[in-house]
Amino acid sequence: MSDRDVTVCEVGLRDGLQMVNTFFPTDEKLAWIRAEAATGMPQIEVTSFVPPKLVPQFVDAAEVASAALQIPGLSVVGLVPNLKGAQRAVELGVHKLNFVMSVSKTHNLKNVRREREESVADFARIAEMLRELPAERRPILCGGLSTALGCSYEGEIPLDDIRRFAVMLAEAGADELMIADTVGYANPAQVRKAFTAVQADLPNMKLGAHFHDTRGLGLANVTAALEAGVRQFDASLAGLGGCPFAPGATGNIVMEDLCFLLDSMGMRTGVDLERLVEVREIVARNLPDTPMYGGLARAGLPRNYRPLVQRAAA
Ligand code: COA
Ligand code: ZN
16 A cells, blocks of 8 residues: 555446436446556445346446456445345455445435444444455455435434444444545535544544535545545546435545545545546546536646656656
8 A cells, every 4th residue: 555645436336327317338337447447546336236126227236346356456346235235245256345324314214224223233244244254255344324424304413423323333343434425515624523533433443535526515525534534535537426315416526636636735546647537538428418527627737737656756
């Protein structure tokens, strides 16, 4: 990890594609994954192991994950909502499982049809299943806390609830936690406070942040999370994204802009900014009617801008 200060994870193939009704052809998903991996992207959440009846976009989950696993150096991540999803992912050899539950009681019921405590019990069963695997086959288990910083059903989410469920997932066996602002309600002051509090409760836990740019505060929230010590961020190419079970949800923070932000602040991501912008073409040709966002793609790199790798080498 010494060549990176911050780990970014592309989630457009999951968070983005779960929102679009057109099926993104499997070979085009793979073209996207391969092209983005070639920019130096260290992690890609390539699919979602949910029932295909519920989200037909992910009917090709096994094929996509298996092909992605052939790409050298890429950490292949899959979303799992329950034990069955985790079993499907483990069978393929996926490197990291992103389990998802919501801190909002209502959103958890709508999204995974369970009480939050039942989701924690599901998570514990997944952790137990993983413990029985030989070490070399055991994926990283990330406990995702959705709607942690606001919910379009419930509004504000008490900080004590985030802390409580974070500790419960940690005790149940999480290797990492991902705190998500699923519907873009968070502000930087709140982000700093929430991440600092959870990190204080769980000093040895690796925390990641997943922000949506619904109200334009996404990158401001990233800088607040950086100040709180977070070094793992989700984002999606062109800002695709949203949750089909959360009214008003829109796109994730834009990956290209996140990488530019980090690069310009002197934090190494390992990602080639110019090549990353070129990958948008694959999304554009497959989703001609889907809006694509991004300041870097719109304006280009600043005049005479030298990416961090070049600045460091000079
Ligand atoms: N993958 C494939 N099939 C699955 C599955 C999974 N992860 N989980 C359950 N199933 C199958 C079961 O085997 C069962 O099949 P059957 O009808 O042939 O017997 C059927 O789906 C229903 O199973 P059940 O355990 O009752 O699940 P459910 O209908 O209560 O759904 C979730 C629960 C969690 C699987 C579902 O609500 C879900 O996937 N939610 C996530 C939604 C989402 O993608 N949100 C956006 C991302 S955050
Ligand atoms: Zn999201």
